[in-house]
Amino acid sequence: MTLSEKYRDEIAAILARYPVKRSALIPLLYLAQREQGYVTEEAMVEIARILGLTPPQVYETVTFYTLFNLKPVGKFHIQICKSLMCALVGSDTVIEWINAKLGIGPGETTPDGLFTLSLVECLASCGTGPMMQINEDYYERLTEEKVDRILADLRSTGSSSLKSGPFMWPEPMKT
Amino acid sequence: MPQHELILLKNMMRPGYGGSLAEYERAGGYQAIRMTLGKIPPADVTTAVRKSGLRGRGGAGFPTGVKWGFLPKDYQGPRYLCCNADESEPGTFKDRQLMERDPHQVLEGIILACYAIGAESAYIYIRGELVLAATILERAIGEARAAGYIGKNILGTGVNVDVWVHRGAGAYICGEETALLESLEGKRGLPRVKPPFPATHGLYGKPTVVNNVETLANLPHILTRGPEWFASIGSPPKSTGTRIFCVSGHVKRPGNYELPMGVTVRELIYEHAGGMRSDKPLKAFIPGGASAPFLTPAHLDVKLDFESVAAAGSMLGSGGVTVMEEGTSMVWAALRLMEFFYHESCGKCSPCREGSSWLVQIMRRIVAKRGRMEDLETLSDLCKNIAGRTVCAFGDAEVAPIQGTLKYWRDEYVALIREAESANLIMPEPAGAKR
Ligand SMILES: Cc1cc2nc3c(=O)[nH]c(=O)nc-3n(C[C@H](O)[C@H](O)[C@H](O)COP(=O)(O)O)c2cc1C
Ligand code: SF4
Numbered sequence: 123m124t125l126s127e128k129y130r131d132e133i134a135a136i137l138a139r140y141p142v143k144r145s146a147l148i149p150l151l152y153l154a155q156r157e158q159g160y161v162t163e164e165a166m167v168e169i170a171r172i173l174g175l176t177p178p179q180v181y182e183t184v185t186f187y188t189l190f191n192l193k194p195v196g197k198f199h200i201q202i203c204k205s206l207m208c209a210l211v212g213s214d215t216v217i218e219w220i221n222a223k224l225g226i227g228p229g230e231t232t233p234d235g236l237f238t239l240s241l242v243e244c245l246a247s248c249g250t251g252p253m254m255q256i257n258e259d260y261y262e263r264l265t266e267e268k269v270d271r272i273l274a275d276l277r278s279t280g281s282s283s284l285k286s287g288p289f290m291w292p293e294p295m296k297t
Numbered sequence: 298m299p300q301h302e303l304i305l306l307k308n309m310m311r312p313g314y315g316g317s318l319a320e321y322e323r324a325g326g327y328q329a330i331r332m333t334l335g336k337i338p339p340a341d342v343t344t345a346v347r348k349s350g351l352r353g354r355g356g357a358g359f360p361t362g363v364k365w366g367f368l369p370k371d372y373q374g375p376r377y378l379c380c381n382a383d384e385s386e387p388g389t390f391k392d393r394q395l396m397e398r399d400p401h402q403v404l405e406g407i408i409l410a411c412y413a414i415g416a417e418s419a420y421i422y423i424r425g426e427l428v429l430a431a432t433i434l435e436r437a438i439g440e441a442r443a444a445g446y447i448g449k450n451i452l453g454t455g456v457n458v459d460v461w462v463h464r465g466a467g468a469y470i471c472g473e474e475t476a477l478l479e480s481l482e483g484k485r486g487l488p489r490v491k492p493p494f495p496a497t498h499g500l501y502g503k504p505t506v507v508n509n510v511e512t513l514a515n516l517p518h519i520l521t522r523g524p525e526w527f528a529s530i531g532s533p534p535k536s537t538g539t540r541i542f543c544v545s546g547h548v549k550r551p552g553n554y555e556l557p558m559g560v561t562v563r564e565l566i567y568e569h570a571g572g573m574r575s576d577k578p579l580k581a582f583i584p585g586g587a588s589a590p591f592l593t594p595a596h597l598d599v600k601l602d603f604e605s606v607a608a609a610g611s612m613l614g615s616g617g618v619t620v621m622e623e624g625t626s627m628v629w630a631a632l633r634l635m636e637f638f639y640h641e642s643c644g645k646c647s648p649c650r651e652g653s654s655w656l657v658q659i660m661r662r663i664v665a666k667r668g669r670m671e672d673l674e675t676l677s678d679l680c681k682n683i684a685g686r687t688v689c690a691f692g693d694a695e696v697a698p699i700q701g702t703l704k705y706w707r708d709e710y711v712a713l714i715r716e717a718e719s720a721n722l723i724m725p726e727p728a729g730a731k732r
């Protein structure tokens with residue numbers, strides 16, 4: 123089924139937000155990625171048609187943005203922040219842990235297709251580093267034990283209660 | 298520890314505060330809209346904001362009321378407000394907290410700004426990774442719409458404002474305001490050549506204001522408590538109000554601290570953030586995000602306001618304060634930031650695109666102990682030829698870490714290179730190898 127058939131109402135709602143259709147490009151690419159885990163060529167062609175663009179116009183835009191995958195990634199995409207503030211508090215060690223536990227380095231996926239590792243730049247949690255994002259969730263103030271539990275949770279239930287909730291750090295002090 | 302009145306973080310610091318519409322209203326929220334919309338002429342709102350002395354919290358520190366005043370007065374077509382929620386400057390994590398813990402405070406600020414500038418549509422451009430913040434904002438917008446604070450004819454005043462969340466997709470440069478506009482138009486996020494400025498040619502070529510999340514969150518307070526009150530906080534007349542300082546690195550209690558502008562770095566680090574995490578003393582700190590040059594222990598009594606930090610040779614920027622202890626290699630730290638800038642250069646102009654690649658290569662080889670003494674000259678020259686010669690301010694930002702560390706810790710660069718040279722004496726590389 124095409125995106126327009128499957129998500130007719132959602133696409134209409136997205137288009138209604140903007141006076142110029144092309145603005146809906148990133149939102150529609152997100153929709154396509156949610157559907158298949160990455161942005162397929164067919165999806166790009168279809169989005170071009172919906173927005174009255176040429177496929178190269180879509181391609182040129184999609185390649186500028188790092189959050190769009192143009193090929194399949196593992197079920198859990200681990201993204202470790204390696205920028206300075208996290209590096210000061212041990213992000214390089216987190217990379218080693220993942221490497222030792224899953225046998226993958228940056229850019230690699232485990233043979234079972236479960237985990238892909240990427241190194242990324244600052245994710246706006248520098249005060250609670252080292253940290254990583256897995257799919258849409260943040261995991262902060264990582265320790266080796268925490269990493270073990272997160273990986274085990276993801277394997278067994280597909281999600282982990284160790285993910286961050288609405289962010290505040292430091293937490294309010296009890297008076 | 299000195300106590301200071303909280304403004305922006307006040308609600309959320311109350312244990313149990315969840316940021317819902319009802320909780321926000323109970324804390325006095327949405328009063329500013331009731332007092333302002335249809336009661337105070339938009340031009341007077343702009344005047345009040347100008348009088349408050351509020352300056353942008355996104356990095357550049359431009360006076361907010363003055364910026365709003367640049368919009369053409371007689372223009373009849375649509376105008377836009379864009380809330381800059383891209384928060385990607387390494388070391389900065391305050392907007393995320395404002396959005397996830399008290400989203401209605403941000404929304405009320407957006408509605409007030411729209412009213413002042415005559416915009417009926419606002420887009421919150423939020424960095425793509427902040428999925429939770431986007432979800433929380435969407436939910437808050439739904440609540441505010443149902444309560445009549447957003448949408449057509451707000452509270453019967455005849456004012457229309459619609460607010461939409463627009464997610465970015467992973468590109469630091471989209472925090473630069475004209476790149477943000479390009480991205481919002483569905484294109485690659487390449488900064489535009491200025492002038493023309495967004496005030497006249499912004500989103501879809503229409504008059505547009507771009508303001509940071511924290512800037513906007515201040516507006517409800519300025520309008521309920523008055524510009525004179527706001528102007529009395531901090532270091533008047535040039536740096537009024539509070540800042541949320543994001544403290545990271547080697548301190549005991551990293552995190553967000555809202556303090557009046559003008560507190561010293563010493564107070565921030567040693568009183569609020571708990572001091573150094575171990576018995577190693579402070580070696581260096583960055584006062585305003587990755588784009589701000591490093592400072593030294595000699596600068597601990599510098600006041601954290603726009604003028605004082607600039608006078609000390611750095612900038613207050615985004616409010617991200619990163620602390621480094623003795624033992625941290627400054628060359629390594631500068632390289633880490635340089636890797637970031639190299640990765641994020643959008644490639645539109647050659648000094649930045651080529652320059653960032655050369656800088657990162659030279660820095661990598663110095664850290665790998667394969668540097669040569671001439672590299673130091675080359676680094677300085679490159680920095681001078683990038684800063685001020687690019688389409689956007691990214692060019693000035695990317696040279697900051699290297700220029701700052703070369704100024705105060707040149708000896709560390711020299712030591713690494715000496716090691717390289719003495720290693721070469723013992724084990725000469727074959728001619729033409731490596732490098
Ligand atoms: C490379 C670069 C990145 C920027 N990133 C951000 C950002 O993430 N968030 C932000 O609010 N401003 C950012 N800015 C500043 C914006 O261009 C703009 O000045 C700001 O959004 C204006 O809002 P303000 O006046 O309320 O600060 C950045 C600027 C540059 C040059
Ligand atoms: S300075 Fe860098 S980031 Fe800015 S427009 Fe030029 S290439 Fe792009």
Ligand code: FES
Pocket residue numbers: 203204205206207208209243244245246247248251253387388389
């Ligand atoms: S440096 Fe890692 S989140 Fe900012």
